[in-house]
Amino acid sequence: MVKLFKSIELSLIIKYALRDLSRNYKKISSIIITLFISLFILSSILTIEDSLKKELNDNAKALLGGDLEIDYNRTKGNQELIKQVTTFATVSQMIEFSTMLSTTGRDNNKSLFTRIKTVDAKYPLYGEVKYKPEGALTRIHQEKNTILVNENIFKTLKLAINDSIKVQNQLFTVVGVISAVPDVSGFVTFGDFAMAGAQTLELLQLNNLGSFLNHEYKVRFNEQDNPNVITARIENLFKGDSKVTLRYPENSASGLKRVINNFSQFLSLVSISAMLIAGIGIANTLLSFINQNNMSIAVQKALGFFSLNIKAIYYLQLLILLLIISIIAYGLSFFLVPIANLYLSQALGLNITAVFSLINFIKIFLVGLLVLVIFSIPTINAIDQVQASNLFRNVFQNVQFYYSKKSIFLSLVLLAVLMLLFTIGSARPAYSIGYFGAFFSCLLIFFLLSKFIIYCLKKLNISSNISLQTSIKNITQAKSITPITIMSLGLGVTLLLTLALVGTNFKREIAKSIPEIAPDYFFLGIQNNDLDIFKSNIIKMDNSVDLEVVPIVSSAIVKINGIDPNSYITASNDSYWVISRERRSSWVDSPPVDNPIIDGTWWDLTKPNRLQISLDAKVAKDLNIKLGDTFTLNIYGREIEGDIVNFRLVNYRDLSINFAMLFNPQYANTIPHEYLATAKFKDVSKFNESAMLELLPSLSIIKIADYLSKVTAILNKVFIAVTLISAITIVIGLIVISSAIIVQGKIKEFQNLVFKILGFSKKEVILSSLIEFVIIFCSVILIAVLFAVIGSRFIMQTIFDLVWKFDVTILFYLASSIGLITLLLIMLTNLKYLNPKVYPLIRNQ
């Protein structure tokens, strides 16, 4: 660089770079397009992710519902302590529970399992509730038996304002519809909910486990107070109370943040694949551009330019181009935020707005720069091959990619930096590394495949068909684009086919789980004295019902081997949910059929007075629990110590009755408990929800089909986004192929001219292109299908623990569509080389 500044001012290099760029941008349009598409995808992912996170962080207090939340779970908690808090802060009491909500007085009454929030007049402490009509929120505080429902309940139950609905055995008047609440962090994101006044609790029976009762106290500090001091004061007040959990704004929506992180990591990896494929195209186009400028470079050298100066001009042009494209791509990604907001405000009640982030912009620019530099090193180094002496000889040889040991080393270092950029700070670094490993392995295999095809075709001795001969010659010639075509097409197709296979397998698994494994209904909150009524009523409705009833008790893990697990297990742990709050557990005499024991032994009958625990093997692994470890459980306020005696393989996705913890019945039968039941009907239409609720008003009924349809709807939206991004990867791959054809353009033109002179017909030339395509595409598709099968099988079986099946239809449709589009593109790009003008070519003009 010292030499550079000594010999030529940087300003001069900038001037030449700008001038060249302004006059040559059409020649490098494919660089501009591929770079823009890939940077736009990355920008969109980062911008939407950032906007979402900012919304969550900015509204952390609103999402939590206060500056702090005191959570007593199922119990009302220590009212004396709460009273003390009210002396220095505002406290709003909120009780959430789940119950059945049904229409009444119709021929076909409908019911919905709903989460109801009872709030006092101080609610919300932060943010606002969006509802209509005006005054409805005040009415639920002032009038008894009034309720607000969310838009989905309103639509599903076909309600009108002032209609009556039944909650358990009480009639309520629907006074309004809620479109959004601020404190969504506690809600199941796709669940239905309703809101009622605080007095509602007195009207309902909400002491059973099926109600999922939760007592929360939201606290808002006085503005003049120091939040840290008040927080410390509250922590100090509650430090002796083992039943309480204190939550802070930074913990709000942690589950949602995790989902966002995982999804954005996945999409980022797909987008970097698109960028790396684009890199191949960039290298091609740049090489073609340098070859077009071969004479100009030679003249510059003859005039005394150093090679380094010329390279600097080319690098600078790329840098300027990248800067402009990054700004445009990042700027345009802001327009996607309102579109994303349409879905998010509906699904989560969040309102996101585009947020400018310098760090994100720098990251986008840096990713673009790394990809550009990695792929342009061997191309721009080719400038060294251009000789000024060519000007005397009037002979310009096309330059080739130039790799030196130094440039290979530099490229590898930059590639490692690029990988680190996507790995460090990602939600799951190991997955990122694995993904990059798989990506480069595929790339290498496709490269080797291209060499293998070339090798085999060279060995082939065909003299009968001239078109076939020509196509083989085209594939095997020294400057053939075969490796580039195979690599870019192969990677794009592999990505799309893998995602398509994962998508269809997912849909099939969800669909088939309803008839094959899952029950039709879950029944929660069956009290001891209601059990016989429940059973007889179900059997009366359908005597062939497959009914499974298990006892349940609620317990919280307060200590593991004598230590509070919250002191060393973080919320990022996959099994944090087991220790985060009270969980339902059950007990059985013999191991469940679908929960096989994988370590340890079943109950030790010689110790009936000691609590024995059977634990989910994955939970044990995540929390590092060994056989013989002890859990201290809080059951109805009593701390009971139990030993871990075995681990079970639990598959929660089968939607049958599954528990993380099972107890030994000899001990657990002495604990006060209620029941949970599942029912699979021979004829599901025989089950009458309303009649069952008339009989047992406090019963909660969950229809599995309703629950699954919501999950499927969400998954469908996710897969549309994923498929769209992988389709864009294919588009980039196609641009890369067309750029590779353009690199060959001059050679192709000469070749076709010679063919013309020799008397070839256009038909024969087209046929040779067709054969060329068929040979390449067939081998690519075979390998791509193989990789897609391996990849999708790994994702389904290892990551999601689901059944994988080969779907030939989707592969056939996708493969033939991609093939057709690629063929069309190759034909279109070749079209202009089909009619070479003889005179300019033979006169070397």
Next chain:
Amino acid sequence: MSTLLSLKKVNLNYQAGKASIKVLQDITLKTNNKETISIVGESGSGKTSLIMLIGGLEKATSGTIFFQDYEITRLSEDEVSNIRRKHIGIIFQSFYLIPNYTAVENVALTLELNKFNNPQKQAKELLDRFGLKHRFNNLPSQLSGGEQQRVAIARSIALKPELILADEPTGNLDSENSKMIADILFNYVKDEGTSLIMVTHDVKLANRAKRKIKIKDGKIV
């Protein structure tokens, strides 16, 4: 007159597979400042190779070449580029203007490279001197052959080099344009006292040089 260029026992071989082709053999040559030299000979005799060696665009297989006090046979490619940039102007048979630069930009290129003040103005003055005032902002594709060569000459003399190397400067032109280009070239070297080494097949043009060197089979005869 002082020595501008000195070649001593210069050989140039090309490798064609296993065979070595002797392009130039034992060339020894001295030229002085302000001297005009024409190099003549049959096609393939080594004329162009000789001026390529003199311009530092090709490396001699053996022997030494001095330009002024610089032994260019021992210098790196970049160092030779530096000498070429400051002291040598080259004119090609096929003009070789940068296709996407205008006439003015082509001429200004060398001036800018050497940090001259107001390169555009100087380039325009030069083009004006060669009767191309109306072609300042035209691209090479919009110029005739004669006009292109005049731009190329303007580019090569923009820095007032001590030496001009011209390879068949009129080879691609008709007789009228050839005469005009020859006049421009010889008038310029006469006015400015520049040395000229020119390869040509044109006997008339060759005879306008003060000294004529004939090359046959890679040797000066």
